Amino acid sequence: MWPRFRPVAERGxxxxxxxxxxxAAHDAVLRLDRALADAPFPGFAxxxxxxxxxxxxxxxxxxxxxxxxxxxxxxxxxGTAGAAGALREVLVCYxxxxxxxxPEVAARTGLTAEAVIAAHLAGDFRVFMYGFAPGYAxxxxxxxxxxxxxxPAPRRGVAAGSVIIAGGQCLVTTLTMPTGWWIIGRSxxxxxxxxxxxxxxxxxxxxxxxxxxxxxxxxxxx
Amino acid sequence: xxxxFRVAFAGPHVTVQDGGRPGLMRFGVPASGAMDRKALxxxxxxxxxxxxxxxxxxSRGGLVLDCIEGAAGFAVAGGGFVVQAGGRRLAxxxxxxxxxxxxxxxxxxxxxxxxxxxxxxxxxxPEWLGARATHxxxxxxxxxxxxxxxxxxxxxxxVEPRRLPCPVWARPRQLISVVMGPQDRFFSAxxxxxxxxxxxxxxxxxxxxxxxxxxxALPPEGALAIPSEPVMRGSVQVSGDGVATVLLAxxxxxxxxxxxxxxxxxxxxxxxxxxxxxxxxxxxxxxEAAVALARTRAAAxxxxxxxxxxxxxxxxxx
Numbered sequence: 001m002w003p004r005f006r007p008v009a010e011r012g013x014x015x016x017x018x019x020x021x022x023x024a025a026h027d028a029v030l031r032l033d034r035a036l037a038d039a040p041f042p043g044f045a046x047x048x049x050x051x052x053x054x055x056x057x058x059x060x061x062x063x064x065x066x067x068x069x070x071x072x073x074x075x076x077x078x079g080t081a082g083a084a085g086a087l088r089e090v091l092v093c094y095x096x097x098x099x100x101x102x103p104e105v106a107a108r109t110g111l112t113a114e115a116v117i118a119a120h121l122a123g124d125f126r127v128f129m130y131g132f133a134p135g136y137a138x139x140x141x142x143x144x145x146x147x148x149x150x151x152p153a154p155r156r157g158v159a160a161g162s163v164i165i166a167g168g169q170c171l172v173t174t175l176t177m178p179t180g181w182w183i184i185g186r187s188x189x190x191x192x193x194x195x196x197x198x199x200x201x202x203x204x205x206x207x208x209x210x211x212x213x214x215x216x217x218x219x220x221x222x
Numbered sequence: 223x224x225x226x227f228r229v230a231f232a233g234p235h236v237t238v239q240d241g242g243r244p245g246l247m248r249f250g251v252p253a254s255g256a257m258d259r260k261a262l263x264x265x266x267x268x269x270x271x272x273x274x275x276x277x278x279x280x281s282r283g284g285l286v287l288d289c290i291e292g293a294a295g296f297a298v299a300g301g302g303f304v305v306q307a308g309g310r311r312l313a314x315x316x317x318x319x320x321x322x323x324x325x326x327x328x329x330x331x332x333x334x335x336x337x338x339x340x341x342x343x344x345x346x347x348p349e350w351l352g353a354r355a356t357h358x359x360x361x362x363x364x365x366x367x368x369x370x371x372x373x374x375x376x377x378x379x380x381v382e383p384r385r386l387p388c389p390v391w392a393r394p395r396q397l398i399s400v401v402m403g404p405q406d407r408f409f410s411a412x413x414x415x416x417x418x419x420x421x422x423x424x425x426x427x428x429x430x431x432x433x434x435x436x437x438x439a440l441p442p443e444g445a446l447a448i449p450s451e452p453v454m455r456g457s458v459q460v461s462g463d464g465v466a467t468v469l470l471a472x473x474x475x476x477x478x479x480x481x482x483x484x485x486x487x488x489x490x491x492x493x494x495x496x497x498x499x500x501x502x503x504x505x506x507x508x509x510e511a512a513v514a515l516a517r518t519r520a521a522a523x524x525x526x527x528x529x530x531x532x533x534x535x536x537x538x539x540x
Contacts (some may be wrong), residue, residue: 050452052449057454064509135251
């Protein structure tokens with residue numbers, strides 16, 4: 001029986017819409033997230049959308065699990081189903097030194113490097129969730145022909161702005177961090193925008209398209 | 223008037239922290255903030271600051287500051303650290319003053335892992351997303367302290383020296399209250415019973431992101447493919463080999479490991495003050511009991527903080 005409400009300590013509920021990743025479950029997560037943003041309950045603290053579930057936290061001095069669940073159940077089914085998020089464009093340069101794993105991705109998928117690039121550019125991505133580190137937005141929608149398991153061993157010190165893929169997902173890194181995903185390009189588009197009014201480029205649910213730029217354009221980006 | 227300090231020595235994980243930046247987990251940003259938020263509030267209020275103002279959070283690595291200009295009052299609270307100012311030995315929980323030419327040293331003492339040093343008057347530090355708390359993995363925010371760095375106070379004030387009582391709830395907590403779940407269903411009845419009835423030990427593998435425990439193996443069943451989902455400060459996540467880690471202030475915001483239980487928020491501060499080798503036990507409470515416990519504890523902390531602010535400064539005898 002979905003959704004399931006599970007208590008999280010004294011200050012939260014995890015609302016699960018499925019136990020397997022799928023568009024219907026994710027749509028339901030976003031619907032409840034939006035409905036809650038429009039109609040928060042007294043003591044509501046924070047909502048965190050993920051693949052198949054939504055974490056809702058609250059102030060236990062003000063409310064409790066029962067009151068929060070009653071409010072949230074009243075919001076189910078409200079909001080627009082499958083409401084399209086904004087379309088965001090992310091620039092990417094696929095030149096050799098910025099795309100160290102492109103040859104191996106090509107070899108493993110049986111495609112040429114140019115065909116890998118074309119497939120990536122054809123991807124219609126959607127921001128599924130943020131996680132791991134600030135601004136790490138998991139983009140679902142990687143074309144099936146590019147789906148690979150992660151690398152056997154992570155690479156250390158991967159530069160911020162790296163465009164990385166694994167499984168059915170793509171991600172543009174924001175920090176220099178180790179990663180076991182495949183690095184197929186580099187983007188000058190800042191996900192952490194530095195703009196106080198809109199500090200993150202994407203909202204969860206936004207659609208994302210990649211646009212190819214030359215090495216010269218990459219170097220000239222601000 | 224300003225006051226300036228040069229960092230003579232800073233151990234690992236000594237950072238600027240404040241009340242944190244809640245509300246941004248949906249963007250991958252944990253709240254961060256002080257590991258022991260009650261110590262943060264106590265040090266700040268004793269120094270005449272707002273309770274969530276920026277402080278220097280000192281780890282077991284310790285901190286030594288040289289005052290190179292001006293003078294400032296300060297307060298220390300959290301842990302049982304050895305505090306020296308201008309060659310004078312202070313109590314671990316105390317207010318005091320420091321002036322140009324003097325040194326302020328905070329070194330690990332008999333107990334505790336985190337000490338808040340609050341200067342009276344604003345500590346200047348970079349702000350990120352509305353807070354000066356440092357996000358450890360990225361270094362964003364107020365930042366990590368490093369030897370040679372100069373710190374500045376924008377409006378230092380003197381503070382009457384007094385001792386601050388260390389309440390029992392600020393001690394390291396070795397009996398930890400949890401609500402089971404939200405993924406306890408991935409653990410056998412035996413593993414759940416082991417979690418609640420067998421002792422655990424705090425290991426050396428701990429930082430502001432989390433604390434790994436040693437204890438009975440808690441093998442998850444059929445949970446290796448669960449979709450990545452939100453986690454929070456206090457989540458007890460169990461990796462595939464059955465090892466439990468409690469997530470703390472700088473936690474990742476999502477994770478694919480099952481969470482056998484979640485600590486009450488207040489217990490994460492008490493856990494943070496334990497040290498490697500300390501024994502731990504978990505006790506399960508119902509969600510309803512957890513809410514009641516949170517309210518009782520918050521009232522006790524509130525009474526302490528109110529008394530701290532109401533009480534006139536008591537000068538120490540020399």
